[in-house]
Amino acid sequence: MSMVSPYRVLDLSTERGLLCGQMLADLGTDVIKVEPPGGSPARSIGPFYKDAPHPDRSLYWWAYNRNKRAITLDLERDAGRALLRRLVERADCLIESHNPGYLPKHNLGFADLAKINPALIYVSITPFGQDGPKASYADSDLIIMAAGGPLILAGDADRPPVRLGVPQAYLHASADAAVAAFAAHHERVRSGLGQHIDVAAVQSVSMATQSNILASALGAVEPRRMSGGVKMGSIEIPLVWPASDGFIAMTFLFGSALGVFTAKLMHFICDQGFCDEATRDKNWIAYGEQLFSGAEPLSEFERVKEIVRNFTRSRTKAELLELAVERGFLITPVTTIEEVVESPQFASRDYFQNLAHPELGETFRYPGPFAKFSASPIEYRRRPPTVGEHNSEIYRGELGLPETEIARLTRAGII
Incomplete structure (x- = not known):
């Protein structure tokens, strides 16, 4: 009772x-x-x-x-x-x-x-x-x-x-x-x-809104809508990425809290042959500040995003999830209704x-x-x-x- x-x-x-x-x-x-x-x-x-x-x-x-x-x-x-x-x-x-x-x-x-x-x-x-x-x-x-x-x-x-x-x-x-x-x-x-x-x-x-409604009042860049992500001024930040059999949600962000995960991901992407060492070794902690200040051109960020897309497209949702679990990447599959209903996690x-x-x-x-x-x-x-x-x-x-x-x-x- x-x-x-x-x-x-x-x-x-x-x-x-x-x-x-x-x-x-x-x-x-x-x-x-x-x-x-x-x-x-x-x-x-x-x-x-x-x-x-x-x-x-x-x-x-x-x-x-x-x-x-x-x-x-x-x-x-x-x-x-x-x-x-x-x-x-x-x-x-x-x-x-x-x-x-x-x-x-x-x-x-x-x-x-x-x-x-x-x-x-x-x-x-x-x-x-x-x-x-x-x-x-x-x-x-x-x-x-x-x-x-x-x-x-x-x-x-x-x-x-x-x-x-x-x-x-x-x-x-x-x-x-x-x-x-x-x-x-x-x-x-x-x-x-x-x-x-x-x-x-x-x-x-x-x-x-996770406090985003306070951004403008506090003088920060106000987030804007973008299908599959958000816009911060002229910077487009994807939150949904393609896989070979659907889509994943992936955090590809910067700063002291999240940049460490991005750096880890880029090292793996480099090891798999999708980018060179110079791209791998960008300062992913400070990368957001570099974008907002103009020190890093937006065209370069677009090139980086395409590298990441090419990587995610090369794997299935299940393979990307397995990598996330093994290596600590911030990735999860975007599931279909059928996948939710048949989820082994829910069944367990x-x-x-x-x-x-x-x-x-x-x-x-x-x-x-x-x-x-x-x-x-x-x-x-x-x-x-x-x-x-x-x-x-x-x-x-x-x-x-x-x-x-x-x-x-x-x-x-x-x-």
Whole structure:
């Protein structure tokens, strides 16, 4: 049993915050997903199992809702809000990702619910936070990644930036929110009181720029996008290099921290006959400074990069990875989906997990836990819940509502 299994989380999140509840559920908390009658709009996001649109067949829903129980409840109506307040009385945490002001308008904000349960940790995930000039702005992954900074590095140098292939802004925010919830719980152990956690996705993704957004403000050269790398002024620095059967990610950079790896690589490239000793023996520690100062012509850097490309093109991804392991080069393959699924490394760690879907008569392979614990391993206890799957279990078994009342609330569209 996990040390957090006694705790209960009410997950009121939209598609913005589903990962937060799943991380807490994976760690062992009892997460109850609260959806409107008919199911969360997130269930309508494809792709779908066997391409058949259905609330219980959304692969998007499956990806972010395992280990949760689920109930339906209409928070737009007084009777629905009354039931939620009863659930709040015995909850430890509540997650929501509605637009700022939505829940307070229905008397379900932190100040309202803290009166019912002063120990409640109330987690809000929004695009730009609960207040400020952008709090009510429309949002999308594209908008948040642009406002937070990472988008400036995505795409080709000669055209506007492009969105990332897989939306990531709310995944960053949800992971930050899960960590913040545990931090607030640590404080609650001391004080006995909950608190309101306000996570702005735009701030979460700004941290994903690895401080590059500070470059201009500090007078440094501001990084610019370049397909497969970055541009520092007029200097183009590749981060992706060709192999004979695909691509690799390789750090070919300079300075006291990384130049030593570049020097090691260039010695090997020379030994393999791809360059002369003069090229091999360049000052790879100071090489970046030489490029920025003009002491090393850009044309010479272009010649060096072509030497390195010729070397990487001469090997397969597997051969380059083997060299990296043997010799300490900063190289890793750019893997395909098939290579990830069939990865011997993942197999050795029992990463992928099989999870039965009895309602479909099938068992599916799921991506594995985000962390591996020796004493309390993450278990996939439940497949993602179907719409209202646990209504009777929670409303009758825990709140004590008689079957006749549950039937009446169902007919009325409250649950």
